[in-house]
Amino acid sequence: MKKWECVVCGFIYDEEAGLPEEGIAPGTRWEDVPDDWLCPECGVSKDSFVMVEKVA
Amino acid sequence: MSRLLIVGSGLAGYTLAREARKLDEAMTIVMVTADDGRFYSKPMLSNALAKGLDPDRLATASAAKMADDHGLRIETHTRVLGVDIQARTVTTEDGELSYDHLVLATGAIPVTPPLRGNAVAQVLTVNNLADYARFHERVETAQRVALIGPGLIGCEFANDLAVSGRAVTVIGPDSHPLGRLLPPAAGRFLRERLTEAGVSWRLGLTAGEVNRGKEGAFEITLSDGEVLEADLVLSAIGLRPDTDLAREAGLACGRGIIVDAMLQTSAPHVHALGDCIEMDGQVLPFVMPIMHGARALARTLTGEPSAVRYPPMPVVVKTPACPLVLLPPLGPVTGRWEEESMDGGVRARYVGADGALLGFVLVGSAVADKAVMLKDIG
Numbered sequence: 004m005k006k007w008e009c010v011v012c013g014f015i016y017d018e019e020a021g022l023p024e025e026g027i028a029p030g031t032r033w034e035d036v037p038d039d040w041l042c043p044e045c046g047v048s049k050d051s052f053v054m055v056e057k058v059a
Numbered sequence: 060m061s062r063l064l065i066v067g068s069g070l071a072g073y074t075l076a077r078e079a080r081k082l083d084e085a086m087t088i089v090m091v092t093a094d095d096g097r098f099y100s101k102p103m104l105s106n107a108l109a110k111g112l113d114p115d116r117l118a119t120a121s122a123a124k125m126a127d128d129h130g131l132r133i134e135t136h137t138r139v140l141g142v143d144i145q146a147r148t149v150t151t152e153d154g155e156l157s158y159d160h161l162v163l164a165t166g167a168i169p170v171t172p173p174l175r176g177n178a179v180a181q182v183l184t185v186n187n188l189a190d191y192a193r194f195h196e197r198v199e200t201a202q203r204v205a206l207i208g209p210g211l212i213g214c215e216f217a218n219d220l221a222v223s224g225r226a227v228t229v230i231g232p233d234s235h236p237l238g239r240l241l242p243p244a245a246g247r248f249l250r251e252r253l254t255e256a257g258v259s260w261r262l263g264l265t266a267g268e269v270n271r272g273k274e275g276a277f278e279i280t281l282s283d284g285e286v287l288e289a290d291l292v293l294s295a296i297g298l299r300p301d302t303d304l305a306r307e308a309g310l311a312c313g314r315g316i317i318v319d320a321m322l323q324t325s326a327p328h329v330h331a332l333g334d335c336i337e338m339d340g341q342v343l344p345f346v347m348p349i350m351h352g353a354r355a356l357a358r359t360l361t362g363e364p365s366a367v368r369y370p371p372m373p374v375v376v377k378t379p380a381c382p383l384v385l386l387p388p389l390g391p392v393t394g395r396w397e398e399e400s401m402d403g404g405v406r407a408r409y410v411g412a413d414g415a416l417l418g419f420v421l422v423g424s425a426v427a428d429k430a431v432m433l434k435d436i437g
Contacts (some may be wrong), residue, residue, distance in 0.1 A: 010375040012346045037125050045070060045346050046100025046119055049111065050376070 006056040007033050012045035016052065060129075061086050063360060064149065064156055066139050066304065067164035068092035069187075070101055071349045073125060075162060080129045086361065089132045089158075092150055096135040099188045101322035102346060105215035106377045107191070109222040116191040138215045142308035144326045160328055160360050163305055163427030164318060165345055167298035172207055176268035178277055182292045185216070197291055197382035202226060205279050205289035207266050208296035209236040211376055214253065216295055218378040221257035223292075228259040228268050228287060228383055230279070231296075238311025242396035245405045245420045252381035253316025254424065261287065297343055300335040315326050320366040322356045332356055338367070341389060347372040373419075373429060382426040386436065401425060408432075 005047065012052040016022065016036070019027040027036060033052070041048055063079060065072045068090055076088050081239055103110075107117055124132045130362050134151065141150045144393070148157045149191045175195025185194045198204070202288040209231035221225040231234070235246030236253065238429055250260065261281055268280040269292055270340035279287040300315030309316045309327035315337030322330045322338075332352050334344040351369055356364040376383040388394060394411040411417050 012350050041100065041119055042157050044074070044350065045102060046098070046117075051102075051377075 004031070005033060005054055008055040009042045009045065009047060009052055011051050012042060013051045014042050014044040015055070031042040061360075062157065063088045063161070063162065064158035064161045065089070065090045065162045066092075066149070067166055067333070067335075068094055068096045068122070068125075068133070068135075069164060069166045069333065070346065071166070071335075071353060072162075072164035073098055073129075073351040074349060075164065075332055076125075076131055077357055078132075078353050079131050079360055082132075082357055082361040084130075089131070089134070089156060091134045091137050091139055091149070091156065092122075092186065093136065093138045093337070094189065095187060096133050098125050101187070102377070104185055104188075104191045104220045105212055106379075108195070108198065108219045109379075114188055116342055117191065118188060139304055142304065142329070144261055144308060144329065147328060148225075158237045158328070160330065162356065162360075163324070163329065163331040163335060164333045165304060165331075165335045166303040169294065170297040170299050171294050172294050173268065174264065174266060174269050176270040176280070177381060178269045178271040178292075181271075181277070182269055182294050184294050186298065188267050194293070197343065198225070201290035203276075203289045203291075204228070205230060205266075205287055205292045207231065207294045209233050209238065209260070209262065210295065211237060211240065213295035214249070214376045216293060217253060217258045218380050221253070222379070227261070228289070229262060230261045230264060230281065230287075232265050233262060235262065236260075239423070240387055241420055241422075242398050242407045244398040244400055245407045245422045246398075246421045247380070248405045249381050249383060253378065256380035261285070290335060298334065300342060300344075301339065302335065305331065313340070321359055321364060322352055322367060330356055330360070343372075344368075345372065345374055347374075360424070371433055373433065381423060383420075383422050384426050385420045385430050386432070387417045392417050394418075416433065 007016045021027045021031045098120040122133045122135050137151045148155050169186050189232040204225050205229045206229045209229045214236050217227050217229050265282045266279050270278045271280045277289045277292050301365040302312040305316040316331040318336045333349050352367050356367040373386045388409045394409050397406040404425035407420040407423040408417035419432045
């Protein structure tokens, strides 16, 4: 499972935890997060995220 | 019960409200905003066109939804007219509101370019969602766009306009784009990449007049005498902190509202956050400082005094035609740039007299070095 960081505000999307409050189940891979999903903290789109951590 | 009053519904105001609510479920949080209070992504304004995003799509939540989600009371379309520091009240168009803690999150406003001519009033700036709506409507029918200001926001808009099929010409006195932030080789590289994306330049020049010509097009007269035609004129020459309310209230202001490390202004029970502040002589109109500031201030206002500590905060410039990350050296440093051109990019290090890395600029393929550079600077 990987972690993805918003380069604009620093918010981290953790695939393992998902974002249940936004209807994204734990374990949802980044590529399966909807394309029109926006950063919950600053509102930018998925293309402003970079992978920051890879855990086997 | 403590009562927090926030002036402004931008990213700073809303992030503070959210963070404060996380720490204190009981606190009364009131927000007053001159806008409609919709939450939107400001960083997206300068790259929404190529993505085909209309203004409503950029707004992710209405004021009512934000109020509901975070337990706020929000007074929209309400301008704050004054602050009574002694009485701890603010006067709005609708009456008086009291506070235990007041936070000014009034943001920044575009600097007006010194233009003459009969069409100056039609020069657009895009600094909030309402501006973007106006821009979005006008740009639909515009093929040629003149953009005054080759800085960070200007370059982002130039890239976005070019990719969305407009002929965009960028005007400014600098010798290369982002003149104040980039050393020469990095600036030349950015210019070349944006040129390949379709951007034209009139650098080393300023715009003097903007008039409406016979055919209805705008005519921009440049300092070398050239008259440039355009269907839309956009200005992005910079932002200045909105200090009007603070000055009126007697708070100490420089370029911005002066705050200490606790984000406290010169008046008791009054804090300030975001693009409107000046801390240690610095104005940092970026998202990352807002996030760090909001979290620290939320702790302070809920009983755990916390100074803001900024980690190194690299700025990612949203020019997809030319990936660009920069960490401007902070404060009055007397270093020098060391630039290194590489295959498909430029790496520039700003080093102090003692050889320490104080800032950097990574362009093109060099952005891959961001993590390494941050480690060096850490």
